Every structure is written in structure tokens, then in C-alpha cells.
Amino acid sequence: MSDSAISVLILDENKIRASIIEAGLKEAGHSQVTILSHTTGIAKEIETLDPDVIVIDLENPNRDMLEAMFQLSRSVKRPVAMFVDHSDGAALVSAVEAGVSAYIVDGLKKERVKPILDLAILRFNAFAKMERDLELAKEELAGRKLIDQAKAILMEKRGFSEEEAYTLLRKTAMNQNSKISTVAQSLITAATLLNEGD
Amino acid sequence: MALSSLTNIHAGFLPLTDAAILIACKELAYDKKNGFTLNLVKESSWANIRDRMAIGHFQIAHMLAPMPVAASLGLSPLPQSIIAPMALGVGGNAITISRALAEKIHIHLSAPTINAKETGLALYKVVAENRKRNGTPLSFGVVHPYSSHNFDLRYWLNASGINPETDIQIVVVPPTLLPAALEAGHIDGYCVGEPWNSVAVEGEIGEILTVKNEIWKHSPEKVLGVSQSFASEEPALLSAALRSFYEAARWCQNPENIEELAIILAQEKYIGQAASVIFPALSGQLKIKSDQTMQSAGFLDAFTNHATYPWQSHALWFYTQIERWRGQTWDPVKAKAAQQTFRPDLYKDALQELDISFPESSIKIEGDNQFFDQRVFDPGKADQYLEQDLAN
Structure with missing residues (x-):
């Protein structure tokens, strides 16, 4: 199964939420999932991990750092683009509303990555509901x-x-x-x- | 006016002192006075502000001045039109360095100063020594690629003989994380808005080396970013908002109010830092290191000298800098689109009933006493300006 070859990095300060997403991705057959819960000095770690997909919570101030890394693509070798492309505004709306965003390596097929973001959105929403219930x-x-x-x-x-x-x-x-x-x-x-x- | 007839405007902001105009507008009820309710939403990244505006969560926002220009160049992940019908004051940034770097810099300075030319030369010497020893290049943090921090820092470095691409590394770190990154030694310095310089000085992590107003006097920093669709659909509401921000800006600049302003901004729901750390930027009495305070007149101006006027020449300057560092040549169509993201026409339309005077032109020449290196920016010759930059 080629999907298992996609490596996913989850950037989320909320460790519980991150592990819920990790569990979901592993169930779906993605074995290469890494979580980073701290926010400082992560540029070098991302460079070393060199993930295909990055899922990040919108509370995380490092979004600006990520975008710059990908844009300059000096420390990261491959250019990375925001997952939701121009034709898929609805996906961005549901992602932002759920409080999550994702970045992928340019050239990775959308159909292969869409389930990953969909899963992240689902789990983010479920987590928010759990917090509300609590x-x-x-x-x-x-x-x-x-x-x-x-x-x-x-x-x-x-x-x-x-x-x-x-x-x-x-x-x-x-x-x-x-x-x-x-x-x-x-x-x-x-x-x-x-x-x-x- | 009955409360039920008020209209809501949602605005995103980042915890920075230069969000003062929006926050003062809300706290002093200039919004209600002008017939609408301003809902402020504290955000954690400029990317969020941009994306939440694109999908309609925010009609207006506290925004980095180059962001509308970048959007017009198609440099946003989603196609979106953002206009800037008002500037949110001028100045307000500083360059802060680690204490270790400060020690090396002080060797080359005869007296404590924040003069951009002298500190730039001192940094140049440190960089040259470092190169001779084959040391790791210094690393400086900025908050976003399309920020005046990035362009101010690069301009200052370049004009001081330091190549920002090869002699030094520039990385993006969010404002709130900069002091921690400096303390941990991940970076040697940074350019950021207040209070994040004073936070480092107060924590004895760093020293302020120079300030934006020394690099380029009375220069653009944040703007009121407005979604083009909101501006088209709700012109009267936007005008009311601009009037309320103008009144708030006038209140912010009044020296009698700055203590109260610092206390308002200090609240957790806004900046969440001590009022004593916020106050120096408002008074211009800047503590540059633990035992040294410097007077920096005009460090952050919310109102005076048309500080809220959205000069189209400023948008054009940002266009030249974005393209310069991307290695792109002048494109008259793009330049025009970039320039037109700033909307002094809407500013004047909204404020004309206030009986105030406006600049006659929408552009101005930045003369030889504006930039610290005396270079002139003539918007009529912006193509040559970019050409010179690219040849450099």
C-alpha cells in the first residue's frame, strides 16, 4: 500500500488531541506519524524529519514560521504548499472552522492527502465537542x-x-x-x- | 441609537502594541458612538488573520502593511483581495540582540547609541570578524516574510554593507516566541514590534540595538486590512469604522492618555504583558538595556503627521522590496495593482465630515533625510529603484 509511505508530522501543543489524530492515522494505515508538542526551535527538527504532510493546529503561532520555511525552501529542500489549493475553498473553510491546517509537499497527489486532512478535521471537531461536554x-x-x-x-x-x-x-x-x-x-x-x- | 440596531464587525489582531487603535476603539466605545459593534479576536499568527479574512470570519484586521500588497501579487495560498484604507500608525519596531552579541557590538561603539548608521557599522565589523574566523553566520528572527520587519531589517543590513542573503541568516519566528528563542540561543537577534523588544530588555535577555524610526523615519508598519468584498458591500459601515479608528488614534496619541492605554493593552485578552513593559513604546522613553534609557521621539506614532494616512507610495515601496528579495524585475501591471491596494480615496471619503486636513497627494517622495542612508525613494522612479536594488 503506497499510502503508508506518506510521512505525517503533527504540530499540536495539545498532546491529547495530537495523540488522538495519531491513533486515527495509524488505524488508517499510516505508520510514519510524528508529533511535536513544543513550539520553540522546531525548524531544525522539521528539517531532519522532512515530512510529506504537516498537520498544524491554528492556535499554534508557528504557522508563520512554517510558511516562511516552505516559501524560502532553503532549510527544507523540497517546496511545500498549503494543502487546500485554489479550487478547494470549501475544504479550507471546514479546516479553519475546525481549527486545523495542513501543508503538503508539492506534487503529492491531492487524492492521497485529502483523507489525512479529512481525518484531522473530524478528530479536531470531536475533540472540541469532548471539551465542550467536559x-x-x-x-x-x-x-x-x-x-x-x-x-x-x-x-x-x-x-x-x-x-x-x-x-x-x-x-x-x-x-x-x-x-x-x-x-x-x-x-x-x-x-x-x-x-x-x- | 438602540443596541439592537448596531451592526457587528469582526476584526482579528495579534498581541502587539500597535494594535492599540483597534483596542482603544473598542474600550472607549468609539464603535458604539459610530453605530456599530467591534468584535476583536486575538489571533496567534498572521497566516490565521489572512486565512480567516479569506473565508469571511474577519471583515477587517490588524495587518502587516506588506500583506495586502503580497495578496495582490498572488502570494497568498487563497486568491483574495485585501485593501488598506487606513494605516494603524507608523513606527513601533526595534531590533533587539542577545547580550552575547551586544558585548561584541559595544567594542565598536564609542558611546551608547541607537543611531542606525553607527550600530549598523558596528554590526558590520562583528560580521566581518566572524567571517574571518569562519564562524557560523549570525541568525536574526523576523515575524513574517511579508512584514516591514523583514524589509526594514534587510534594508538596514544591506545599507550597512551586510548581505542579508549570504552574511546572515534570517528566519521567521512568531513575535510571542522571539524572546524565548533569543534566550535559548536559537537566534542572535530579531526585529519585532513592541512590547517584544522591551520584554527581552526587562528580562535581561537582550538589548535594543536600533529602532525602525532610526532606519526610516515615520515609516509604515501595520495597516487596517479590509476584505475587498466587505468594502464593496458595506461602504457606509466601513466609513463608520474608519471614523471610529481615526478618533481612537487621536486618543492614543494624547500624552495624557498613554498611561491608561498601557493599562488597557496589558490585559490578558489583549497583549497580556505588564503595563510597565508596554509603556516605553508609548512614551518614547525606551529602555535599551537594564541600565540605559534612551529618548526615541516618534518611536511609535498613532496619529501625528498623518500617521493613519495610507500612502500609496508606501505600498509601492513594499512592492519593490518583495520583488527585490524574490529576484523579480519590475512589472508595471503588478506595480499598479500593488499600489492600488492602499486606498487614500476611501480614507478621505470616510473622514471628510470630520473637518480635518488631508495630504493633497496619494503619494510622496521619501527624501534624503527619511532613510538613514539618505537614499531617496521617488515613487515616480520606483522602476529604477528596483532595478538598482536588483543590480546590487
């Missing part, structure tokens, strides 16, 4: 802690049972058309302010 889970956990704290205040100050406390919070949230955690936060703030005078 963020939501964190928020939910934080919200639950607030509710517990608010319930404890109501139980202490008004002699409510836990269930009564929760029902009051929920009712208030419904009446105010806001989240229970928001009501809980307001209650905690108010209780803190009132206690400060003690």
Missing part, C-alpha cells in the same frame, strides 16, 4: 454544589427538611424563569451579606 459537566457539578449549599442554609435558617428546601428553590427558579443554580447562588450571596453584620 465544560458542561463541570458547570453541572458546580451547580449541584451551589444547590447543596443553598439547601443547607434554608434547612438551618428556616428549619426546612431537605426536600422542602429543594422544592422552594425549584419553585422560585420557575417563577423567576431562571436556573436553580442561579437562585441558589443568589441565596448564598444574600446569606453571606446578611451574616457579615453579625
Whole structure:
């Protein structure tokens, strides 16, 4: 299989995301995959590795360095062009939106490289979704802690049972058309302010 | 005006002091005053700014002045038309060197100076000594191939007798990574906008050798890059934006405001460096090494002497330099297209209601006291200028 001969370099400061892409590429039969997660002094390493395809995250400030390397092609022997050529604007849009870009050795057939970028885009998007989910889970956990704290205040100050406390919070949230955690936060703030005078 | 009727403009910027006009516009609400909302997006590379403009994420951006010219020459990965209807001030760069190189340079300087001629000669002597010893050529960092940093550095080296292609190595390193690269010894010096020179001085990693304003007085640096399609589709909105940036530029230049400006820029969402490191570029009191401060009047001008006027002759100069270092000869069609990426006509249209005076011409001669080596750039003879450069 000739595709296995393509060497891919992944430049991504996010090590987890980089290894997710690496795993995908290896599953697809690309054995020559290298990851660089640091950003300084990588020009010489790229020169030594001499990859056919470079996948880089858009957060990485080294894009400007890469483009100059390829443009001057003094340290890198072979000229390299941006993957998405003039006829393929849609691919660039989806790549940029996913937060990834790729560069290839000039002359390498587009059909051979397209699956690599497609895979990178997919994995970047999946990773972003995972991060969003994690963020939501964190928020939910934080919200639950607030509710517990608010319930404890109501139980202490008004002699409510836990269930009564929760029902009051929920009712208030419904009446105010806001989240229970928001009501809980307001209650905690108010209780803190009132206690400060003690 | 009700908030709901405001229109949004998305603008990309890099964490640099010369993004001040855009940031001040947002922070002081000159955008709202002119009926739109400016959304600033901090970016990590010039390539991102260019590509995100090409696909419509940004309508306008903080941009290196040669970038619209490079785009007109087809030197962008995607075909795109970028115009510059306004300059974002002039000056603001410096050349910083490692302390090891500074020690060698000081031997050839009788007194501390940032004079471009004297420091250039001192560097020439160090390079000559190095060549005699068959040492590794010095390596200098710039932020992008199509940047005034690259062209200023090359101009200064060349006019000082140092061949930028053979005597020295020029590499591209992003602004935020330059101080670390200098400290690690990957490079011996760099040319970059502030605060990335002062950051190195403050960290005692390097010293400022000379500044852009010494190499070429009152010279172009960043522009407001505008996607041509946005300019065509939303002329009134673009005019409103230009008026708000003009007002912001005037605010930035006022000495009474520069302390506040430094504090605004210092925020993590903008530059993310201490206000004390940002302030010197705004005051012109430049700390060039740990125990030495120099007055550099006009180091970074946001507003004075038509600092926001997009001179077409500046675009033409960048055209000559891009082609010079690519080894391409004069092409009248390309030169004209390059020159026309700068749009003083749009600038005047937008600002005429402000009752201010404009330069009469869209071009100017850079006379014998502008460039440090007294070379004259006459836009009417730009073809000969490029020819001389190529013969050099």
C-alpha cells in the first residue's frame, strides 16, 4: 500500500488531541506519524524529519514560521504548499472552522492527502465537542454544589427538611424563569451579606 | 441609537502594541458612538488573520502593511483581495540582540547609541570578524516574510554593507516566541514590534540595538486590512469604522492618555504583558538595556503627521522590496495593482465630515533625510529603484 509511505508530522501543543489524530492515522494505515508538542526551535527538527504532510493546529503561532520555511525552501529542500489549493475553498473553510491546517509537499497527489486532512478535521471537531461536554459537566457539578449549599442554609435558617428546601428553590427558579443554580447562588450571596453584620 | 440596531464587525489582531487603535476603539466605545459593534479576536499568527479574512470570519484586521500588497501579487495560498484604507500608525519596531552579541557590538561603539548608521557599522565589523574566523553566520528572527520587519531589517543590513542573503541568516519566528528563542540561543537577534523588544530588555535577555524610526523615519508598519468584498458591500459601515479608528488614534496619541492605554493593552485578552513593559513604546522613553534609557521621539506614532494616512507610495515601496528579495524585475501591471491596494480615496471619503486636513497627494517622495542612508525613494522612479536594488 503506497499510502503508508506518506510521512505525517503533527504540530499540536495539545498532546491529547495530537495523540488522538495519531491513533486515527495509524488505524488508517499510516505508520510514519510524528508529533511535536513544543513550539520553540522546531525548524531544525522539521528539517531532519522532512515530512510529506504537516498537520498544524491554528492556535499554534508557528504557522508563520512554517510558511516562511516552505516559501524560502532553503532549510527544507523540497517546496511545500498549503494543502487546500485554489479550487478547494470549501475544504479550507471546514479546516479553519475546525481549527486545523495542513501543508503538503508539492506534487503529492491531492487524492492521497485529502483523507489525512479529512481525518484531522473530524478528530479536531470531536475533540472540541469532548471539551465542550467536559465544560458542561463541570458547570453541572458546580451547580449541584451551589444547590447543596443553598439547601443547607434554608434547612438551618428556616428549619426546612431537605426536600422542602429543594422544592422552594425549584419553585422560585420557575417563577423567576431562571436556573436553580442561579437562585441558589443568589441565596448564598444574600446569606453571606446578611451574616457579615453579625 | 438602540443596541439592537448596531451592526457587528469582526476584526482579528495579534498581541502587539500597535494594535492599540483597534483596542482603544473598542474600550472607549468609539464603535458604539459610530453605530456599530467591534468584535476583536486575538489571533496567534498572521497566516490565521489572512486565512480567516479569506473565508469571511474577519471583515477587517490588524495587518502587516506588506500583506495586502503580497495578496495582490498572488502570494497568498487563497486568491483574495485585501485593501488598506487606513494605516494603524507608523513606527513601533526595534531590533533587539542577545547580550552575547551586544558585548561584541559595544567594542565598536564609542558611546551608547541607537543611531542606525553607527550600530549598523558596528554590526558590520562583528560580521566581518566572524567571517574571518569562519564562524557560523549570525541568525536574526523576523515575524513574517511579508512584514516591514523583514524589509526594514534587510534594508538596514544591506545599507550597512551586510548581505542579508549570504552574511546572515534570517528566519521567521512568531513575535510571542522571539524572546524565548533569543534566550535559548536559537537566534542572535530579531526585529519585532513592541512590547517584544522591551520584554527581552526587562528580562535581561537582550538589548535594543536600533529602532525602525532610526532606519526610516515615520515609516509604515501595520495597516487596517479590509476584505475587498466587505468594502464593496458595506461602504457606509466601513466609513463608520474608519471614523471610529481615526478618533481612537487621536486618543492614543494624547500624552495624557498613554498611561491608561498601557493599562488597557496589558490585559490578558489583549497583549497580556505588564503595563510597565508596554509603556516605553508609548512614551518614547525606551529602555535599551537594564541600565540605559534612551529618548526615541516618534518611536511609535498613532496619529501625528498623518500617521493613519495610507500612502500609496508606501505600498509601492513594499512592492519593490518583495520583488527585490524574490529576484523579480519590475512589472508595471503588478506595480499598479500593488499600489492600488492602499486606498487614500476611501480614507478621505470616510473622514471628510470630520473637518480635518488631508495630504493633497496619494503619494510622496521619501527624501534624503527619511532613510538613514539618505537614499531617496521617488515613487515616480520606483522602476529604477528596483532595478538598482536588483543590480546590487
